[in-house]
Amino acid sequence: MEQRISSFLAKYGTTEYAFQLLALLASILIGWSIARLYESWFLKNKQTKDTLNRIHLRKLQGFRTIRRIVFPLTTALLIFVSSHILSLLKLPREVLDILMPLFLAMAAVRVLVYFMRAALPGARWLSTGESLISTLIWVTFALYSIGWLPFVVDTLDAIGVSIGDNKRLSLLGLIQLSLMLALLLLIAMWLSRQVEKRLRKSTVLDISMRVAVSKIFKFTIITVALLSALSSVGIDFTALTVFGGALGVGLGFGLQRIASNFVSGFILLFDRSIKPGDVISVGQNFGWVEELNARYIVVRNREGVETLIPNENLVTTEVINWSFNDKKVRLKIPVQISYEDDPEQAMEIMRQAAVQSDRVLAFPRPVCRLMEFGNYGINLELRVWISDPQNGVANVRSDINLAIWKAFKEEGITIPYPHQDIHFTNPLQINSIDPESN
Template identity: 40%
Template sequence: MQDATDPFAEFLTSLQGIWINVVSFMSGMLAPGWRQNQVFILLGLAVLAWLLHRGTGVMLENWVRSREGWAKWQLRFIVQIKRRLGLMWFAALAGLVYAVMQNITWPSRSYLIGLAATLAAVYVLVAFAARLVRNRPLRRIVTWAMWIYATLYMLNVSDDVAGFMDGMAITVGDFRLSLLTLITALVVIGVLLTMARVVSQASASTIRKNDDISPSMQVLAVKGVQLALYGIAFYMGVKAVGIDLTGLAVLSGAIGVGLGFGLQKVVSNLVSGVIILLDKSIKPGDVISLGETFGWIQTLGARYASVVTRDGKEYLIPNEDLITGQVVNWSHSDDFVRLDIYFGTAYGDDPHAVRKMAIAAATSVDRVLSFKPPVCHIVGFGDSSVDYILRFWIKDPTGGLTNIRGNVYLALWDTFQENGISIPFPQREVLLLEDSKLAVSKPQTDATSG
């Protein structure tokens, strides 16, 4: 029975120790003497720091407005400085007063001022260091947690608070989880994940700048580095706080079986994405056609590929569709694309001259390649025209296909107009036989109407 009450007794003892320290500290500041004098000095420094913050903040804002061409990160940094000018002024003034009082009076008579200066400087450093955390709610949690810990540590009550939180624990068999262990695990894992994110961003930037690596392998390498770094950070964080992961093996296996049935499509898309990156069949920048969708690959994600069309629409195509469906990759092995257009001319026009004119018209268009010259052939004798096919090559399918076809058609029209080449259209003649009812009745109708 004694063992069951020990944790609760330790909890009460820790709580009582913290309360005694707080009451002793507050009573010391309220009593007349140097502690109270230091409190008044700190209040005066706070007012002076606030006035300096108002004045220098306006000066800093006017100075920044007079500058041009600054990057966004520089402007964000200046904004953060402006927000914390008051705390920075207070830390500087308190540090200066503390240094002077250390030389002209007893060190104990400036202890609170030195403590306030140190805490203010730590608060400023924590505020800037927390900017590495991009998520705003998480950044606020990290900032306040580090501020609270720094305050408790500087007040020499961190051990009492740690004992208090360690007493708030849940015990199931051999497993014990305290509030202190949970907070420590979150802090360690958060720090390691932040470091992993910074390292992964730096490595991703280095990989993307390497022109010897293909775009698809760059994406795969970046994803692999991120997965490895985040996995190592999480594992190290859990092991650092002493949590045994062997007990989670059975639970993770059961969860894996359940997810295998419910997330088949998701897993299929993930595996398909890895296959696409490995076989290099599709890579960022390729121009593809999938059904009615024509555009270029902007990004390759773990679950889908982003395809941007000429009209600005962005299609998120699952990776499985790119593996199982029929995809036309216009720039798989190279960027050369051959286009065909059809036209017809009248039977009275010389076909030899028409072919030469068509080739010259296509060559005059900017995007048509001259070192792969266009060709023109007769493909049939139609009812109303001689039918031709004009073939030409381009090297920039990302610039669009419909517009280049339209430009070639316009060049053909202008060339044919200048040289008197006609483009026929179907015409029909209707002959009225003399014995038909329409031919017989029409004069009678005219006579009657007259």
């Protein structure tokens, strides 16, 4: 042990290595101080301090990420400058050259984690992806530090298969393709989310066009990212023409419903028949549209249940849009009274019951009509208008019906129940039999 310590001190205890150690410690200290100054400036900035409690979560997360990146990036830059100075002074610098990639790797991990969280918020596999990326970066740094990285790269490049004339796909190329594809898709998803957030704040485009532009931009940028990743590793697209054609035919037959939903989604966006916020009825589903996605829409009812309805159903079946042009909706409330009651009095009571409801509009004013003389009573119909169908229509009917029932009870107006009178045109003879006579 003493011999190893003596050997270590003999090699690294010299003045030349002491300069490297001092430069390293100074770089770390200055980098940490700059990071602290940045954090202090942010918190003391008056505008930031006044809006800190109202700051958007994504902006706050971005600030925290920048704060965490400042230290490793600044330290790496200072180590690079120190290494260059030692090189000019003809002094050893191998320790600094080894540790500089360490801080760059630390910054790269934090930047990639931020982009993953910003581009894919709420993804279940996010934690696994972060761990995988961190492990890959640290393994690469470890191989570089011990000098094994060139050997590993050559070994991966030697393992491969031929994919055509003078074309070869190695394991290294496959790894590069995967990394490039993941990186470009991550950037594409992040850019699409930024564009989507900007479009949401736009007042020039209506909501349908904002969603349409957002979806088209997302589809385009992901396609560009995919093609760029394939091109970056030298894959010739002409070699994939036949395979792509066969794959397209297979997908056309096997995924025609998905393709139909995808196309129907763009039809809904461009014809503006259904927009986020609209109140619709599709079959037994009633609620307001929360999201328009590529394959389906999300409809939320008053119970908080979210229903996913395929876009194709909205194009091929009947859909009631309660707020297509105007959010005002007329409700019809049928009521039946007895023939012994005064219909004009009952109609006035029904109008007054409608006026008492807070959600019933004063104009167009509520009206009541005598519809027909039914088998069991006089059929009346109250017609009222509301402007907020997204808050429900059944509750308005219930409130008005309850008010009508109370008012009818106070005025003595009866609501008949089904009954039937039987009249005999000829006298009916009834004979009684004494059971004891048998």
